[in-house]
Amino acid sequence: xxxxxxxxxxxxxxxxxxxxxxxxxxxxxxxxxxxxxxxxxxxxxxxxxxxxxxxxxxxxxxxxxxxxxxxxxxxxxxxxxxxxxxxxxxxxxxxxxxxxxxxxxxxxxxxxxxxxxxxxxxxxxxxxxxxxxx
Numbered sequence: 001x002x003x004x005x006x007x008x009x010x011x012x013x014x015x016x017x018x019x020x021x022x023x024x025x026x027x028x029x030x031x032x033x034x035x036x037x038x039x040x041x042x043x044x045x046x047x048x049x050x051x052x053x054x055x056x057x058x059x060x061x062x063x064x065x066x067x068x069x070x071x072x073x074x075x076x077x078x079x080x081x082x083x084x085x086x087x088x089x090x091x092x093x094x095x096x097x098x099x100x101x102x103x104x105x106x107x108x109x110x111x112x113x114x115x116x117x118x119x120x121x122x123x124x125x126x127x128x129x130x131x132x133x134x
């Protein structure tokens with residue numbers, strides 16, 4: 001039985017989001033794990049601590065169309081957004097009492113060069129997730 005084009009597209013999107021969330025955001029952890037494995041062979045690696053990458057590392061995000069409305073169907077999208085919030089390189093603040101337009105300008109200035117666009121669904125989703133619950 002062949003899969004429909006719609007299902008194939010869904011599965012590709014699901015894979016992209018899972019890969020993006022599952023591997024590309026864990027540079028520091030992966031590097032330290034690799035050095036721990038090397039430590040058995042070369043003890044001088046035992047005190048290695050990886051440095052959290054800066055924003056430029058995350059330039060791969062522009063290869064993923066994070067404004068794609070089809071990503072809303074993906075279960076891991078919100079976990080991906082959570083990962084984006086917690087990484088120190090982005091320093092995205094919670095909205096709290098900040099006027100939404102002001103908050104969006106600050107977030108836009110922080111991430112637009114990395115993700116490759118400055119408006120759209122991605123920013124709306126960030127705002128929705130970081131709005132204080134009432």
